[in-house]
Amino acid sequence: ILTTEKSNRILTTEKCNPIVAVAFVAKVMEKAAKAFTEKDNQLSAVHAGRKVMRMAIETPNFEPVQIPLKYIEQSTKDFSDERRLGEGSFSWVFEGKDNVIQRKFAVKLMKLRFHAEIEIAEARRTFEREIVTLKYFSHPNIARLYAYHLDQDLHGTHCLVYELASLGSLDQILRNKSQRGRLDWTKRIGVALDVARALQYMHSGKGGQICFHRDVKSSNICLKRNHSALLIDCGIAKMIPLDESEATMTVMESAGNGLRGTPGYICPTFSRRQKHYGSANEVFSLGIVFAELFTGFLQNEDIDGEEIDLFERYSGDGIEKLDLVSAADECAGQWDTGAKKAFADLTFRCIGLHPKSRPRVNEIVERLEKLASQARPWSVGERNSITVLSSAPLVYFDDEGVHPISMMPHFALERDTLSRCIQESNRDIELIFDVATD
Template sequence: MDRESSRCSAPKYLSGHCGGTTRVGVLIGGVAAGACLMISVVMMCCFIRRRSHLRTRNRTRRRLCEATGISIPIYPYEEMEKATMNFSDKRRLGTGAYGTVYSGKLPNDEWVAIKRMIHRSDTDNIEQVMNEIKLLSSVSHQNLVRLLGCSIENGEQILVFEFMPNGTLSQHLQRERGNGLAWPVRLTIATETAQAIAYLHSAINPPIYHRDIKSSNILLDYNYKSKVADFGLSRLGMVESSHISTAPQGTPGYLDPQYHQTFHLSDKSDVYSFGVVLVEIITALKAVDFSRPQNDVNLASLAVDRIGKGCLDKIIDPFLMPRQDDWTFSSLHKVAELAFRCLAFHSDMRPSMVEVAAELEQIRLSKYVSLGGNLKASSETSSCSSSSDISEKPLNLMVKKFELDGRGIYDSVNSLDSEKDRSPNSVEDSWLSEESSPSSNSLLGHVIQ
């Protein structure tokens, strides 16, 4: 019986052991199956999410194409986050009324400027993005900032531009970057900027009115070449009319006072704003500064008063004074006279931007004429590092003749012969500097037909 009992008990022991092994095997198999299922679910979610993002980008691309007629690269929002270190303050380049601009590095190691629009409750936000995309995609000029793409998903509106490593003209004039710009560099920047605006006014049909020309919207590339930026407020003009009617928008200190009074926007509104920029370039003073005496808060009024009284020397940037030679002294006063005419209260008394660009180029070229026609760079060098690498070769726009919308050939330099000795027009002192109310009409409805 003992032998039979042992025979019977052995299978029971072995049976229990085998049962435990089976349970462990089943458990491991269940875990593996569960893991496979989870992986499958995660992969499926990733696939669905990727498909969703792809559909969103395709919808965005179609929407942009339908609205603007232009197809531009669409960047994933995650790529924008990664490029800017999750929109870190360390990458922030500046903040304006409609958005914040960050420096960003794309996966291909290209540095770009990423403009993240500010969230607003109305529809103006997306319309301004569409407006800027429409305008920047329809123009091509070496002195206009290039739009590289956009990202419109996750409730965000983001524009991607070429990167301008040397900041804005305003930052250099206010000594926020560098130690100051030499006069030849400032004059070159002014000339290039004027050429870009002249292109918008005269080489585009219908013309484009920028509406926000200011020193902080003039960017500088690696070689301090001027690039006009921020087309969020820009409008298409009408070739059959001298102006369009719209509620004034712009930056206090740069806003055309006649436009503010009459709501009539024209190319001469940009001329006025550029006149303020010219005065900034000469004086390195802010367009609006409440630390100045009450009558001098507005730079345009201050400049008109001093230039009109022949007291320009009292407001010239002290940085330029020790560096004045005969040509610098003469060209400073010529640019001041031009600024004076740009700031005329009545728009009909202001020159066109084509005339302004031509006159600035003629002033620039006069330096080489005074050197006996030698086009090599002057031995004069800037004491600041930010100016040392600037090429002073004559620009092409004014040396060559160029067509303007088939309306004939404009010889920029020769056309100035009759303007050369003209004295400044009188300028009225009235000025409205309060911030204008926003337009009740959407930009998209006017710009995108």
């Protein structure tokens, strides 16, 4: 006796041909097997994705690899609105969460609303360029790319999976007065230093190639829970091989590429001539970010019907030429007088009209390191020690509680994580690793 799924009719061998009955049974079994196989494949894809993410997060210098789309869809609840963190010109950003490995991450999903084929192709190339760029560079202040999913079909789903900075982007923080108040002047100097260090690393060629980010702005800087900064969105970055000539290493021909970057953050001399792009152009963009940190105003922000232009307001070459020192954001708290003047002076030099008058990135880092040491309640020369007992995994804290850095004791990962924390704190701390005896 056979029961059909749709009509619930009972078929007996008296009412149907045996051959038909056998064919019917075979079809039902084939359908069930197909459904089971599909579900099994989905589970396998999720498990494979989880394995990739665990390795990517726990392994220093892990090279990003392709990850199953099913895993990304599950971790973002099929890219639901409740998981959406923000959006850009080419993409949306979602929060991904894996409760099994107790990790969160950011997922950038390429928009497919472009009508022209050339626009879709350009968006895809932007994703590919970002993957290549981040494979070369590994730095505490550059957001790590864990994995990616690029569909073979140009109109398919394309995603990048990143390290998540839980406090969000710098522009969002400065736009919110309550959050801005928690970013006091010492933390703002720390953010400025972190971004400068990221650019110093990219410009130095330590990743094997010299690289210009080309879109440094507050919305491309995200803050972690400890207020350390990550530079994100390297989609229009330009890399130059180290074996190129000196002129090519320091100057990038932009003809044919169009004007890249965000208006207001682009060096005025570059936007007018559109010929060469080098370190000095990147320093101007960095200077605008410094001005945002110092004043609390956002570049291009509309206030009372007037669009803010920090270059025109505070640069010696601008129209208004207002005093930058007196424009310090009150939400940043009571500045140290010397640090306040020094940071304002550095910002003023960075946003000067003439590229040759701007400081080099190395000088910016040196000056900010000095300011950061003065902004701390301890002496840089003071030496402390931490003894690490390796009987149990190190843990980290977030809103949901305490989580291990790795599921098992992992000496290399714990050592590198602690070393990074010490480097970010600017403290002179000696690490001593030992084995627990109990």
